[in-house]
Amino acid sequence: MPEDIPQMPQRFFDNIHVLNFREIASAVALTLLGDDLPADVIVRIVDETLSFNTPLVKLDDKNFILELFHGPTLAFKDVGARFMARLMAYYQKDSSEKCTVLVATSGDTGSAVANGFYGVEGIDVVLLYPSGKISKIQEQQLTTLGKNITAIEIEGSFDDCQDLVKQAFVDDELNDKMMLSSANSINLARLIPQTFYYFNAVAQLRNRGYNEAPVISVPSGNLGNLSAGLIAKRMGLPVKSFIAACNKNDSLTKYLLNGEYMAQKTKHTISNAMDVGNPSNVVRIQDLYGYAIPFLKQDLHSWSFFDEETRDMMRKAYKKYNYILDPHGAVGLCGAEKYHKMIDDDDIIITVETAHPAKFGDIVEPVLGIKPPMPERLEKVLHLEKKAIRMGADFGVFKEYLLGRNA
Numbered sequence: 001m002p003e004d005i006p007q008m009p010q011r012f013f014d015n016i017h018v019l020n021f022r023e024i025a026s027a028v029a030l031t032l033l034g035d036d037l038p039a040d041v042i043v044r045i046v047d048e049t050l051s052f053n054t055p056l057v058k059l060d061d062k063n064f065i066l067e068l069f070h071g072p073t074l075a076f077k078d079v080g081a082r083f084m085a086r087l088m089a090y091y092q093k094d095s096s097e098k099c100t101v102l103v104a105t106s107g108d109t110g111s112a113v114a115n116g117f118y119g120v121e122g123i124d125v126v127l128l129y130p131s132g133k134i135s136k137i138q139e140q141q142l143t144t145l146g147k148n149i150t151a152i153e154i155e156g157s158f159d160d161c162q163d164l165v166k167q168a169f170v171d172d173e174l175n176d177k178m179m180l181s182s183a184n185s186i187n188l189a190r191l192i193p194q195t196f197y198y199f200n201a202v203a204q205l206r207n208r209g210y211n212e213a214p215v216i217s218v219p220s221g222n223l224g225n226l227s228a229g230l231i232a233k234r235m236g237l238p239v240k241s242f243i244a245a246c247n248k249n250d251s252l253t254k255y256l257l258n259g260e261y262m263a264q265k266t267k268h269t270i271s272n273a274m275d276v277g278n279p280s281n282v283v284r285i286q287d288l289y290g291y292a293i294p295f296l297k298q299d300l301h302s303w304s305f306f307d308e309e310t311r312d313m314m315r316k317a318y319k320k321y322n323y324i325l326d327p328h329g330a331v332g333l334c335g336a337e338k339y340h341k342m343i344d345d346d347d348i349i350i351t352v353e354t355a356h357p358a359k360f361g362d363i364v365e366p367v368l369g370i371k372p373p374m375p376e377r378l379e380k381v382l383h384l385e386k387k388a389i390r391m392g393a394d395f396g397v398f399k400e401y402l403l404g405r406n407a
């Protein structure tokens with residue numbers, strides 16, 4: 001965590017509604033990173049990262065949806081991955097050596113990272129994914145890029161993939177012969193850009209004539225998205241409070257309830273990108289609030305929901321608003337509904353929608369009885385040729401492969 005989180009000046013908030021997304025993001029990035037990077041580089045990286053918008057959709061007078069799924073892989077992780085990739089490329093630019101980013105993925109993170117780094121000079125990405133254990137769409141998103149992105153299909157589990165990557169990072173010979181890097185969500189370079197869309201959300205709300213500070217409901221797993229929101233609030237963003245909406249992986253919900261953090265075994269749910277038993281960003285949130293639960297509880301509510309409640313919410317939102325939620329966003333809206341019932345039904349809540357419903361069509365379709373419309377760029381990916389290297393879960397083989405690439 002940064003030592004001190006800087007404040008945005010009051011005049012920035014006075015004018016936020018007349019700024020566009022890139023202007024808002026540049027101002028925030030300059031405040032956070034201005035001591036570390038030249039201003040023109042920051043603005044360029046922001047511009048390249050935000051090649052898409054994050055629109056605010058009104059459901060009713062008290063409920064809005066912030067759609068974060070308009071990026072290349074249709075999930076919010078695109079914002080962080082694209083920014084991190086460009087930042088790494090900048091730091092890498094004077095090096096004659098290529099940097100190899102190793103990523104083990106169970107689906108979504110990998111495709112966002114792969115897309116984020118696609119075509120970025122000086123950086124190769126090697127992605128490991130477990131054969132047969134990710135969805136068809138996810139596999140196509142990982143294996144059809146080409147260029148500087150290589151996919152390796154491991155005959156094993158996600159844990160096997162992760163073990164191979166971890167072993168590579170501690171292998172002396174590999175580290176001697178090549179420059180290896182990771183790209184996981186604990187990386188601050190992925191978190192900073194996630195603050196941008198919270199500022200943009202408040203700007204859009206103002207633009208529609210709502211001047212009060214909203215509550216924001218965040219479907220949460222590893223808590224990166226929530227951490228970014230809490231950092232934005234600390235920078236002065238007028239948000240009344242946040243809701244961490246969790247599935248039955250509820251170690252954060254229990255932490256707020258009991259005051260004691262306990263890691264859990266991961267449970268499988270229909271909002272699977274949030275299936276994290278021991279979120280790595282918990283320490284970040286604890287640090288931000290000085291480990292003081294009462295202080296944290298002023299800014300954060302948390303509830304957890306069963307899959308059946310998630311499905312009910314998908315049906316309800318479709319019937320009431322004609323809005324198709326993906327299972328993650330549905331958990332978020334469950335959190336918003338709970339807040340309106342338990343805390344204050346007058347508050348405006350922005351629920352963050354983290355993925356496009358077509359990405360989770362296999363879950364959405366049986367619940368709603370309709371096929372969510374498939375965006376063109378997803379449809380296209382489905383018809384591209386899969387290119388992956390198949391490998392057993394054996395470190396010796398993986399290491400030989402990496403050394404061979406570099407030779």
Ligand SMILES: *Cc1c(COP(=O)(O)O)cnc(C)c1O
Binds near residue numbers: 075220222354355
């Ligand atoms: C990663 C992800 C989440 C959870 O975000 P965290 O930052 O890990 O809390 C929620 N929804 C979707 C679709 C995701 O890909």
